[in-house]
Amino acid sequence: MGYINTIIILGGINIIAALGVAILTGYTGLFTIGHAGFMALGGYMSAIMAKEFNVPFPIAILIGGTFAGLCSFIIGYPAFRSQLRGDYFAIATLGFSESIRLLLNNTKTIGSIKLGGAFGYMAIPNHTTVLVVVIAVILSLFFMHMFVTSQYGKNCIAVSQDEVAAQMMGVNLLKTKMIALFISAFYAGVAGGLMAFYFAYLSPSFFTITKSSDLLAAVVFGGIQSLIGPVITAFILVLFPELLRSFAEWRLIIYGFLFVIVMIFRPQGLLGYVEMNFEFARVWWNKMFRRKQSGTQEG
Amino acid sequence: MELFIQQLVSGISIGAIYSLLAVGYALVYSVYNFTNWAFDGFMAFGAFMAFTGITSLFMPFWLAALLSIVLTVILSVGTEKLAYNPLRVRKAPRLFMMISAMGVNLATVNIINLIYGGTFRKFPVDNLQPIFIKGVSIGRMDLMAGGISFGVLALLWIFLYRTKWGLGIRASSIDILTASLMGINNNAVAMIVFAITGVLSSVAGVFYGIKYAVFPMMGVVTIKAMIASIVGGLGSLPAAIVGSMILGILETLVSGYISSTYRDLFSFLFLIIILLFFPNGLMGKSSDEKL
Amino acid sequence: MNKNVQFFRKWLVLLVIGVLLVSSLSGCGSKEKVLKIGYITEQTGVDAYVGAASVPAMQDYVDEINAKGGISGYKVELVVYDTRSEVTDAVAVAKRLMDQDKAVAIIGPSWSSAGIPLADIADTAKVPMVATTASNVNVTVAEDGTLHPYMFRVCFIDPYQGYAQADFAYNKLGLRKAALLTDIASPYTVGLHQFFEKHFVELGGEIVAKEGYTQGDTEFRAQLAKIKDSGADLLVVDAYTFKDIGLAAQQAEGLGLKVQIMGGDGVFVPELLEMAGPQLEGAIVTTGVSDVAPEFAKFNADFEAKHPGVKASIYTYYGLDALMAIEHAIGEAAKKGDVTPTAVRDALEVMTDVQLFTSVVTMEPDTHNPHNKPLLIMTIKDSQWELTETFQPE
Numbered sequence: 001m002g003y004i005n006t007i008i009i010l011g012g013i014n015i016i017a018a019l020g021v022a023i024l025t026g027y028t029g030l031f032t033i034g035h036a037g038f039m040a041l042g043g044y045m046s047a048i049m050a051k052e053f054n055v056p057f058p059i060a061i062l063i064g065g066t067f068a069g070l071c072s073f074i075i076g077y078p079a080f081r082s083q084l085r086g087d088y089f090a091i092a093t094l095g096f097s098e099s100i101r102l103l104l105n106n107t108k109t110i111g112s113i114k115l116g117g118a119f120g121y122m123a124i125p126n127h128t129t130v131l132v133v134v135i136a137v138i139l140s141l142f143f144m145h146m147f148v149t150s151q152y153g154k155n156c157i158a159v160s161q162d163e164v165a166a167q168m169m170g171v172n173l174l175k176t177k178m179i180a181l182f183i184s185a186f187y188a189g190v191a192g193g194l195m196a197f198y199f200a201y202l203s204p205s206f207f208t209i210t211k212s213s214d215l216l217a218a219v220v221f222g223g224i225q226s227l228i229g230p231v232i233t234a235f236i237l238v239l240f241p242e243l244l245r246s247f248a249e250w251r252l253i254i255y256g257f258l259f260v261i262v263m264i265f266r267p268q269g270l271l272g273y274v275e276m277n278f279e280f281a282r283v284w285w286n287k288m289f290r291r292k293q294s295g296t297q298e299g
Numbered sequence: 300m301e302l303f304i305q306q307l308v309s310g311i312s313i314g315a316i317y318s319l320l321a322v323g324y325a326l327v328y329s330v331y332n333f334t335n336w337a338f339d340g341f342m343a344f345g346a347f348m349a350f351t352g353i354t355s356l357f358m359p360f361w362l363a364a365l366l367s368i369v370l371t372v373i374l375s376v377g378t379e380k381l382a383y384n385p386l387r388v389r390k391a392p393r394l395f396m397m398i399s400a401m402g403v404n405l406a407t408v409n410i411i412n413l414i415y416g417g418t419f420r421k422f423p424v425d426n427l428q429p430i431f432i433k434g435v436s437i438g439r440m441d442l443m444a445g446g447i448s449f450g451v452l453a454l455l456w457i458f459l460y461r462t463k464w465g466l467g468i469r470a471s472s473i474d475i476l477t478a479s480l481m482g483i484n485n486n487a488v489a490m491i492v493f494a495i496t497g498v499l500s501s502v503a504g505v506f507y508g509i510k511y512a513v514f515p516m517m518g519v520v521t522i523k524a525m526i527a528s529i530v531g532g533l534g535s536l537p538a539a540i541v542g543s544m545i546l547g548i549l550e551t552l553v554s555g556y557i558s559s560t561y562r563d564l565f566s567f568l569f570l571i572i573i574l575l576f577f578p579n580g581l582m583g584k585s586s587d588e589k590l
Numbered sequence: 591m592n593k594n595v596q597f598f599r600k601w602l603v604l605l606v607i608g609v610l611l612v613s614s615l616s617g618c619g620s621k622e623k624v625l626k627i628g629y630i631t632e633q634t635g636v637d638a639y640v641g642a643a644s645v646p647a648m649q650d651y652v653d654e655i656n657a658k659g660g661i662s663g664y665k666v667e668l669v670v671y672d673t674r675s676e677v678t679d680a681v682a683v684a685k686r687l688m689d690q691d692k693a694v695a696i697i698g699p700s701w702s703s704a705g706i707p708l709a710d711i712a713d714t715a716k717v718p719m720v721a722t723t724a725s726n727v728n729v730t731v732a733e734d735g736t737l738h739p740y741m742f743r744v745c746f747i748d749p750y751q752g753y754a755q756a757d758f759a760y761n762k763l764g765l766r767k768a769a770l771l772t773d774i775a776s777p778y779t780v781g782l783h784q785f786f787e788k789h790f791v792e793l794g795g796e797i798v799a800k801e802g803y804t805q806g807d808t809e810f811r812a813q814l815a816k817i818k819d820s821g822a823d824l825l826v827v828d829a830y831t832f833k834d835i836g837l838a839a840q841q842a843e844g845l846g847l848k849v850q851i852m853g854g855d856g857v858f859v860p861e862l863l864e865m866a867g868p869q870l871e872g873a874i875v876t877t878g879v880s881d882v883a884p885e886f887a888k889f890n891a892d893f894e895a896k897h898p899g900v901k902a903s904i905y906t907y908y909g910l911d912a913l914m915a916i917e918h919a920i921g922e923a924a925k926k927g928d929v930t931p932t933a934v935r936d937a938l939e940v941m942t943d944v945q946l947f948t949s950v951v952t953m954e955p956d957t958h959n960p961h962n963k964p965l966l967i968m969t970i971k972d973s974q975w976e977l978t979e980t981f982q983p984e
Contacts, residue, residue, distance in 0.1 A: 002715060003689030006682055031394055078571055082578035086393050087334040091529055092574070094522065095567035102564050102804065105774050118777045119726065120703055122733045126710075199681065200710055203703040204775065206677050213401070220398050242682060252409040252634060252674075259402020260382045263395045267386070302819045305845070309811040409634065416899075417638025419833040421865040429844045436845050511808040512833055512865065519806050554812030560774050560802030562812075 005130050011238040012133035013194045016140045018218040018234035019227065020187030025216065026224040027148060028180040029160025031090040035188045035215050036207035037097025040104060042068035042189020043206075044115070047124045047196040052113050057127040061136075061193035068189025069182040076181040080174050097212060104204040120203030121196075128198035136194060137231075140187060144227055147183065156180050157225060188215075217255060221262055223269025233270065305435050306555040307548065312441030314547025318448045319506065320524030321531070321539035323499040326455070329534040330472045330492050333393045334525065336400035337378055338500055339518025340407030345371040345501030346422070346508035346517060347411055353423045360424055368501045375497030378403050379489055387489075404518075412515040422508040440510050447502060452536060455495070464491055472534075526566060530573050532580025541582060624665045625929065627652075627916055628687035629909070630680055630698030630708075633672035637831075640700050644722075644909035645670055646897045648697075651913055661917055662924035668913075669693060673704065680704040681711065688715040694920065695720065695934050697912040700905065701830075702726035702777045705741070712740035718919075718935035720744060720912040723856075723905065725751070726777050730958040742938050742958045744911040744951065746878055746965065748778065751854055752785025752828075754965045754981050755876055759824055760793040762979070763874075765850060769799035769822035771813060771838060773829055776805060782828040782854050798822045803834070810838045811845060818847040828854035835873075836866035843869045850874065858968065858975075859903040867973030874978070875968045879907040879948040882968075882975045910947040918944050 017039060024030050046064030049055040055063065075096045079089050108117040115121050147153050155176045158166035167173055196202050218237050222229030241251055262269060320338070327335040348370045352363030382399045429436040459465035464487075470478040471488050479485045507517060523546065531542025546566060553565040573581065629648060633641035652668045655661060669691050671683035680699050687693040688711075696712070696719045699705050705724035709732070712719040721729055721743040730741045759765045768790055773779040787797050799820040801813035817825060825842070827835040835853045842849070851873040858877040862870070881890055881902060890902045919937035923929045941953040952961040965981040 003682075003685045006685040006689075010678060010682055025394075029392070029394065031397060075571070078575045082574055087328075087397070087525075087533065088529060088574065090334075090397070091522075091525055092571065095526070095570055099564050099567045101775070102561065105804075106560055118775055118780045119728070120706060120777070122706060122728060195678075199677070199707040201707040203677065203706075203777075205703045208676075210674070210676060211678075213405075216398075216401075238682075241679075242686065250413070253406050253413065256402045256404070256406025256409065259405065260399050263391070263399040263402070264382070264385045267391055267395050302815060305815045306812055309815065313809055313811075412634060412638055416642045417632075417634075418642070418861060419831070419836075419865065420861070421836075431846065434846075438844060507808075511837055514833070516806065517808075520808065551812040554801075555816055558802075559813045559816070560772075563804060 008130050009133045011235040012137045013191050014238050015231050015234040017188050017191035017215050018230045019144050020184040021215045021219045022230040024184040026219050028156040032093045033090050033212050034093030034097030036211040037100040038068040038185040038188035039192035040100050040207040041071050043192030043196040043202050046193030064193040065186040065189035069186040072181045072185035076178050080177045101204045124196050124200045126200045128194050223271040226271045229271030306551045310548035310551035314544035315445035317524045317527045318540040318543035319503045320521050321528040321543045323496050324528045325536050325539035333396040337403040339521040340404040341500035342504040342518045345504030346513045349505045350513050371501035372494045372497035375493045379493040419512040419514045422513050424509050532582040535582050538582035624667050626667050626669050626691045626693045628693035628696035629670045632675050634674045637675045640905045643903045643905045647906045648909050648913050661920045677704045684708050688717045695916045705729035709738040709741040717931040722908040722912050746963045748781035749785040752782045753789045756786045756789035760795050765824040766795050767798045767822045768824040769817040771827045772802050774802040776830040778830045779828050811841050814842050814845050825849045826852045830856045832857040832859050832862040839866045839869040860901050863973050870970045873970045877966050880966045907948050914946045
């Protein structure tokens with residue numbers, strides 16, 4: 001079971017981080033190639049909380065996520081205020097995440113906390129289990145679904161479609177983008193925290209540009225303006241290389257061609273614009289229980 | 300003082316390398332408003348083709364370089380035909396173009412990695428020795444890099460401002476739709492732009508290969524060129540060179556006088572500050588949406 | 591909407607097929623007495639050369655073992671998985687080897703950032719691991735000083751090499767002013783330099799410049815100009831990849847910086863001489879294995895003839911070392927009639943004076959590091975390696 005569990009855990013962590021990218025790239029139309037940086041911030045922060053201050057680990061993870069979210073304002077505010085878009089913002093996120101890695105590599109200690117620099121932060125308590133990850137994924141999906149169907153979510157979609165039109169309709173661009181970025185970074189931070197408590201070890205080398213582009217790939221393949229799409233692809237992108245490990249050398253080549261093929265033939269991604277809904281769950285619930293209820297009423 | 304001048308000279312020479320790459324980005328951006336992320340794959344491809352020409356096909360250097368240029372142009376134009384053109388025709392969002400370009404890049408770099416292996420190779424041409432002037436070393440290769448970038452820029456300028464084709468490209472860069480209504484063949488313009496990109500990336504790759512080493516991941520340096528072209532202002536060719544020079548000098552001065560460890564952090568902070576005060580870069584054209 | 595639902599269903603079906611495929615993959619295998627030995631390495635990404643140099647040699651050796659009838663009657667299979675230098679991938683493949691392939695022992699990983707989390711995993715799964723070139727102290731012994739019972743390695747550790755380098759530079763070469771050029775993202779380089787500095791200063795030397803760069807950099811002139819200005823007589827570049835020291839040497843020559851250059855075993859690869867042979871004339875490189883030793887000449891020639899385009903390097907030797915250590919342990923375990931991962935672990939721990947590929951090795955039971963592995967001091971002369979001295983610790 002260990003191996004299957006590993007895949008579920010790694011897949012689940014990838015799903016949560018990909019959801020973060022989905023809200024930013026998929027819904028708000030902001031291209032990010034630096035989410036590994038937010039994962040690093042969240043991961044280190046929650047690990048410090050749990051290891052050094054004995055904070056219970058669910059709270060430590062939330063603190064980590066919030067910290068990542070707050071740090072996102074460092075690039076978010078200047079970038080959005082000056083109306084940065086597209087390539088500019090992408091490079092800013094990349095620069096941010098590389099800077100985080102540089103700082104972590106150089107930070108051996110903060111006060112009495114031994115972060116270890118390039119050696120990595122060791123002996124983090126081990127908390128992440130399959131159950132924890134499954135619960136976290138369900139909660140993440142639930143809250144993200146709430147968000148994208150709320151007015152804020154609709155604002156995000158409006159911004160991604162046409163900024164000028166959205167602004168004319170009274171959408172506050174800066175606020176909308178900042179909220180999207182905060183949530184996005186929060187999710188990445190939570191994923192980072194789960195990762196820290198799974199590996200019991202963090203090293204700046206975990207959070208490279210490869211990690212960021214994997215997340216982006218999940219959203220691109222999964223589809224824009226969809227939650228279920230990136231969730232499925234984020235998991236498949238963990239599963240697929242495991243299935244095809246013998247084609248190791250071909251993996252990234254296949255990714256590359258898929259990027260192009262998806263963009264040309266199905267640019268909305270596999271499940272683009274498919275909103276996750278719980279219709280099937282409601283129908284199922286009705287079938288299972290309502291009938292009985294109505295039955296008792298009749299009887 | 301000698302140290303300062305030496306650092307300045309090194310900075311300018313690093314800037315020259317960046318500008319060779321940044322010009323390639325700026326050209327595509329000026330016409331199509333998107334960053335050609337595949338540039339770094341093209342660069343590695345160009346370097347490896349020249350490398351193969353010399354080591355496996357026993358060509359003289361000039362012939363290998365020519366082969367590399369021809370093949371890279373084919374790759375670049377082919378990419379435009381297969382990966383970018385279908386999207387542009389459909390007026391797909393810029394985001395899609397960027398993703399498609401990243402895909403091409405990922406595939407190119409990893410195919411090279413598969414064929415040649417990930418190791419570092421010395422380009423089989425001797426790195427020219429630097430000249431010393433009063434104890435300050437000035438690299439001949441760097442002088443060449445500077446010369447090539449300015450030469451390429453001059454040729455580009457003549458092409459863009461003194462020929463009919465150039466006029467077409469400039470017209471397309473202002474408004475691609477109107478330009479096509481005025482009888483400018485969009486596809487021909489695209490072919491020319493990406494052919495030029497191919498030449499630039501091949502030259503940059505061969506050059507970088509000789510100066511440093513040939514390896515599949517050599518294109519990582521293009522991130523710096525991208526930063527440089529943003530600092531200068533995306534879409535403007537002279538701005539790309541100015542941005543490259545500034546970044547190159549800034550990097551060496553930070554390494555030399557503040558901390559070599561935190562060099563990249565400063566480059567990034569510099570980028571953020573420039574963007575805060577000059578949202579379109581130092582000399583860039585406005586990226587505001589056209590209503 | 592309907593279309594979308596259909597699409598969604600299609601994907602569900604695909605997913606189910608995928609899951610089935612996984613379970614079917616896990617179902618097959620192990621009918622005869624075949625022992626699987628896992629190898630976690632890099633076949634793609636920036637460090638792809640590690641796998642490229644080691645996998646063919648190890649596969650050849652496994653074929654050789656099987657042709658001779660296996661280890662005490664057990665046939666061996668080498669199961670190789672790529673990590674593309676990502677720790678998450680390394681963890682996933684390690685679990686796969688332990689869980690699905692039921693590997694009796696695992697070789698790898700080659701770098702410490704993966705070795706540290708993998709040590710915990712090996713302990714939990716009770717499958718022994720033999721790291722090849724992961725030289726950080728904490729790979730086999732946790733930060734709090736407890737031993738990871740299932741983690742071993744065949745290379746020497748960073749403190750030892752850093753100590754030896756400082757010792758040689760100060761006492762034998764008589765150098766007093768050292769400059770360090772450190773890859774700050776590499777635990778290997780940072781670790782070596784930390785211990786170099788400690789011992790060099792203890793001896794009475796002085797570190798006159800500490801400059802940094804990051805993995806993938808090719809430009810070192812700004813740092814080298816500063817080092818030139820500092821008046822250093824020794825430049826230590828214990829890089830993880832040979833490119834760094836090669837380019838640093840080229841650029842140092844370009845700047846007219848003339849110092850003794852020194853590197854660690856990470857750069858002890860033949861490609862380095864091709865890249866910067868003349869510029870590195872007289873440079874010192876410390877290593878645990880030497881491919882110029884006459885006993886390897888035949889191996890190298892055979893290997894290169896069999897695998898054109900591939901050159902044997904330290905990754906080849908350390909990979910073979912780990913494989914032979916496991917071969918020995920399986921043999922010992924088989925003698926007791928109990929070839930389980932735990933039995934192999936026990937045999938690895940008490941391994942004494944066993945001839946591996948590179949040298950005779952005794953495993954230290956309390957650290958799981960090879961005991962007193964000799965350190966070779968190599969000098970580059972006429973673009974060739976030359977063995978200057980063998981450094982044997984007390």
